[in-house]
Amino acid sequence: MKNKPKVLFVMHMPPPVHGAAMMGQYIHDSEIINRDFECRYINPSASRVVAEVGKVSIRKIFFLVSHIVSVVYTIITFRPDLCYYTPTSSGWGVFRDMMMILLLKLFKRKIILHLHNKGVSECSGNMLYDFAYKRIFSCVKVILLAKELYPDVDKYVSQKYLYICPNGIPSSNHQYKKRNSIHNPYTFLFLSNMIETKGVLDVIRACGMLKKQGLIFKCNFVGRWSTVTAERFNQVADENDVSMQVEYKGPKYGNEKTEELKCADALVFPTYYPGETFGLVLLEAMEYGLPCISSNVGGIPTVVDNGVTGFLIEPMGVEKLADKMKWLIQNPEIGMDMGDMGHKRFEEKFTLQIFEQNLAAILSDACKC
Known part of the structure; x- marks a missing residue:
């Protein structure tokens, strides 16, 4: 039997609860992803509530050090064919992500970045951000949620390295029936x-x-x-x-x-x-x-x-x-x-199953390239 491609997922999962974290949890729990790939998962989030996102603290600095150790250990022992990473687009997290992505490149791993936020184009005029973005987006594949988001990264990402994968959510168990009346009021x-x-x-x-x-x-x-x-x-x-x-x-x-x-x-x-x-x-x-x-x-x-x-x-x-x-x-x-x-x-x-199928096809293609 042919060995399954190995993928290391470095992505946010709850807590806190927000869109990117929920998508991370869906990927982690996906039968399709875990069936088609041999997976390892690392959660880089040091925030416990939404209000902490984007803020620097001593606790987060200590967490970052332990996170780096965990990633390095997993790369050495697991030897992934592909590293999947969910970077941020603005704030101090950009420089944290630059350091992590350069580390992945140091180990000569294939990298695919999945952007769940935007703001690159707004920050790119700053020399420090421009320096970071050039290193983050060089020699990597990129997944965007919609084609409308491409102008945010077109300065750094060629379309030939680009994938579009809209989000999806789990279908509920309720039997849908078209509404025939409204509420009062x-x-x-x-x-x-x-x-x-x-x-x-x-x-x-x-x-x-x-x-x-x-x-x-x-x-x-x-x-x-x-x-x-x-x-x-x-x-x-x-x-x-x-x-x-x-x-x-x-x-x-x-x-x-x-x-x-x-x-x-x-x-x-x-x-x-x-x-x-x-x-x-x-x-x-x-x-x-x-x-x-x-x-x-x-x-x-x-x-x-x-x-x-x-x-x-x-x-x-x-x-x-x-x-x-x-x-x-x-x-x-x-x-x-x-x-x-x-x-x-x-x-x-936009069902979760469609999202999982699309993402699995993208990851499979990225592992081959």
Whole structure:
């Protein structure tokens, strides 16, 4: 029997819970990946909660030293054919990643980088970042989540070394059935950590505009407090006179999150987060037949088919956000059709099984090259 290719995965896994970490966990648990390759997994994350991501501490420095030792030991003993690494795009982590990737190159390993964030083009004008990026991206293959993200790295990565692999999420066990009615009142859902640049406060302000127009609706917010605190959330709700229309429901997982998706008529995710690339929450909403209003940033246009499965607006466009929310309230039947189209798009392109198959094919090709 032919030996399976050996792959060392150096990638983030929870905690903390965020998109890249969840994808790392899916890869770690993948039957397809573990069937087709002999795998070793190392988690480079020293952060325990989302708020610690990107911050330097003494504990993280000690963790980095032990992490380097672990990687070196695994390379020597495991001798992987390919090293899979998930680098960051900005902040001090770029220089940490440069050191780790140069170490992998020192051992003459084939390397493939899977980018779950963006920001390279914004930082490349800085001499130190430019120095790091040139060393990170030389002689490696690169996976992006969507073709729209290529301009972020085109200065350093040739298209001949590029792969596109959209994210996917596990299909739930629920039997999908197209919605034939809306909730009373029409219910929007915001589902993400309470980070201001994810658009939390923009949604509240848009709700204020809807109320001034006499529209009847509700908007639930699900996620952990972060840069937006309870005090700030309530302050903006009071300022916009929507304390009765918006409700913070806390973080929800598993069946509790499923119930929030079932109790909603549409998802609102007007993110302008600097590193936004894909938005897994959009896939969750699409699986449950929800039309999505999101931002024309990162790879989100790959996910949301504008005017077909939802709407894309320019980031920080509160008035446009309110307009699209109003449109869905006033056109519920068309909104349900959009949600149904979104579910079909999810099944065709964004299930976890499709992601695993695509990634396995990419890794197999990278091992041969």
